[in-house]
């Protein structure tokens with residue numbers, strides 16, 4: 001196992017053991033909540049009976065939403081602790097699940113054309129290079145299949161959330177593939193008892209928008225929808241989290257359709 005992969009796994013295990021938000025399964029989810037989650041933007045209409053891969057999306061959230069809706073769910077993730085949360089969510093909601101521990105750059109556990117949907121929550125940025133991930137997604141996705149991939153907003157990575165009184169500082173350049181972990185080297189996780197736990201952030205890499213869009217377009221993916229992630233709120237206070245996300249959206253949510261098997 002290479003050093004980066006090993007370190008990412010250890011750090012995500014530590015985050016999950018500290019119960020970071022992304023690792024808390026959707027135990028209370030109803031069918032309606034699952035529909036709101038999985039059928040956002042009206043792209044996916046009905047997941048029942050569909051083969052869904054939650055790619056590097058462990059934690060019992062994405063898998064729970066699709067499991068509740070009657071999909072055949074597989075999850076591939078690096079972190080054994082995150083995968084355990086998927087199994088716990090599946091047991092809770094009483095659906096069966098396949099969990100695979102591995103890296104998103106190698107989907108050899110799955111044969112060609114295995115899935116109708118590949119659903120990737122915010123995890124692409126843990127890989128320094130998008131190429132092997134997109135190659136593998138295209139291979140395992142059936143023709144006309146949907147690939148949902150959420151990425152960190154590459155324009156926002158270098159913007160500080162500290163309000164200067166006049167604005168938010170842009171601290172660095174827009175460099176494709178840059179290891180941007182140094183902007184936020186520590187992830188502070190709030191605990192139930194009010195204490196905080198500091199965990200080293202898993203290494204994160206910026207992927208410029210042109211890289212992501214062009215790499216997928218070249219592989220015959222058609223963009224169906226793009227959504228910026230911001231926190232809702234009227235007239236937010238400058239310096240507040242809501243205000244910051246409305247100035248610099250944190251994530252971009254992209255929905256693609258594989259339109260042909262040709263490269």
Ligand SMILES: C[S@@+](CC[C@H](N)C(=O)[O-])C[C@H]1O[C@@H](n2cnc3c(N)ncnc32)[C@H](O)[C@@H]1O
Nearest residue numbers: 012022056057059077078079103104121123126
């Ligand atoms: C932010 S979580 C995503 C899923 C989460 N349920 C959510 O709420 O967004 C990021 C996940 O990516 C996984 N991950 C990071 N690097 C990976 C890699 N190279 N291959 C597979 N999984 C990876 C982590 O273990 C973690 O579970």
